[in-house]
Amino acid sequence: MRRILRKLAEDRAALFGLVLIGLLVLAAILAPWLSTHPGDVTEFHTAQRLTAPGAENWLGTDRMGSDIYSRLLYGARITITIAVTAIAVAVAIGVPIGLVAGYYQGIGSELLMRVSDIFLAVPQIVLAIAIAQTLGPSIENVILALSATYWPFWARLVYAETRSCKNEPFVEAAIALGCSPWRVMVLHILPSISSSIIVRTTIGMGGTILTAATLGFLGLGPPPPTPEWGRTIAEAREFLPMAWWYAAFPGLAIFLVVMGFNLLGDGLRDVLDPRLRRAARHDK
């Protein structure tokens, strides 16, 4: 564990990613204290609508005269809520399916994998659009649409890893010692494949945030006056090219957060993936 952290600390790009994620979490937790106009999530001041960035409104105001900086901070809460919950549900569905299907190979597991293949055979955003359109715009429905379309990624990954892990001597030893299948899966196989799951989850966070923002942009996200970042960009389009700040800053926020998860995921993969590590040694 310490070795992993040290290697990760040497990777400046991954560290930067970690800093970006840290900023997102801080922004979400400290939103009431960091924001200059905490009331502006629901209040509006039409007298000062579409003011350019300045001393009073650091990132300008929107069509309602609300402070964009303050709304972005509260938007971070929505982003984290959606991404963390959706991914947690997807992992909670995908990992057990992959584990069981990989451990017991039979018609049942074949069927489970075929089902996840079908989900993977359609672009995630397209399925998410169909589900969100049916359920109606709300935070819960965005989470549902995302977890329903993303779980097969973990099922596929865990299935493949479990299968290749199953013939390793340590698993055979555990079975020979009389461990129950359940115990073998949870205590022996799961820990040894956890690094791949961590890498996949980190990168998955970035993808989920992008998809959630796209749903918001399409009007399928949480309804106004929720300060969701994607929806804010959609609102801003009417006021271009004049109010550039209205569209520019929410997009920048999305970009920095997704970039943070992607950089960290990329760094983690280099550190955790044993196959890449071997390749690196071979190189030297």
Place this chain on the structure above:
Amino acid sequence: MKTFVLVVNRLAWFVPTLLGLLAIVFFISHVIPADPAAFVAGENATPETVAAIRARLGLDQPLYVQFWRYILSILDGDMGRSIYTGRPVVEDLLSRLPATLELTLVTVLVSIAVGVPLGVVAALRRNSWLDHGLRVVTIAGLAIASFWFAILLQLLFSMRLGWTPLGGRVEGWGPEQITGFYLIDALILQDHEILLDALQHMILPVVTLAVPATATIVRFTRAGMLNALQSNYVLYETAMGYPRRLVIWKYVLRNALIGTVTQIGLIFGILLAGAVVVEAVFDWPGLGTFAVNSILSSDYNAVMGFTVIVGTMFIVVNLVVDILHGMIDPREVR
């Protein structure tokens, strides 16, 4: 013979996948909603209309009967009528297909032309500043929300600088419809004015879509090259005194690109997904704009039709890529 077996094998997998896609869409459209008929009728329908639609669609029948009828109607090319345009959804979708395909294909070509050389260079100069720079740039390219990037490009190049058109495929009417691909039609008609105009309209949407696609190609080409460079045949060829350039550009690249070819299916998915919002921003009259308008007007049949069409296209592309992969790489045929 081996190729034939491969094709049959993959085709056998195609039918269940398609059925699975239809089952998912059926589940979303018929099982999740409390009253699917109300969805199809739209927001302003009277209770009588809703009841009539329920009876006409057979929504009072058991689910398996409904599913069977649903599959039959899709195979028949019937996806219901759009509330927004009043025309059959299939007609609407098919008339917009060429615009999306043209945009997607041009983007794929541009991404390959830019991405493959960059990936090769990054692998050859592994751990140089160029390699590290490309790593950060490609990760950034995959982190940009395409709808936001599209809006920024439009703001800068169309609204402020006035270099590129705001949106659409051409100024005024397009060329006479032959294939529906404006670039090809303009070439056939020898109409250089329209050709130039169509190209100008294409620049910003293609750039927006090409960013994530190129990033993916660079990363896979780099990984493939590194893998191939470490193999024994490269060692052998180098030991035999083959010129380095020949080894790299002929033997290594050919093996490295096998991985990239399989990624084209994935890239096609990225592009179709990106096209939904990018087309809407640039008012590109393709499937994406149609989907966004349908979502905004709660046009239920149209959204579900879009899902089926795009899902099917994606499955077909992956089928073709699978077969191509098997033909390029004989190890795949087992």
